[in-house]
Amino acid sequence: MQRHARLHGYALLFAELQDAHSRGAHLPAFSFLACARRRRIVLAIRGTQDLSDVLTDSYAHGQPFCGG
Numbered sequence: 001m002q003r004h005a006r007l008h009g010y011a012l013l014f015a016e017l018q019d020a021h022s023r024g025a026h027l028p029a030f031s032f033l034a035c036a037r038r039r040r041i042v043l044a045i046r047g048t049q050d051l052s053d054v055l056t057d058s059y060a061h062g063q064p065f066c067g068g
Helices: 002-007 051-058
Strands: 011-016 030-035 040-045
Antiparallel strands (some): 030 040
8 A cells, every 4th residue: 555655646644454343443444645745635444345344334424524
């Protein structure tokens, strides 16, 4: 992931590559990337990968963000 990000001008700031099922939480795997030149930050959330992720998906709910 870090190598791929660098190819596109981004730096990997943080990554939690394992889901949190083993810790009793229902949190998906995710990463934060940044591009200083473009002044952008990206939050990437891994989609459903296996059957255990279906449980995490079932806990998802929408939240208003920036007026939308």
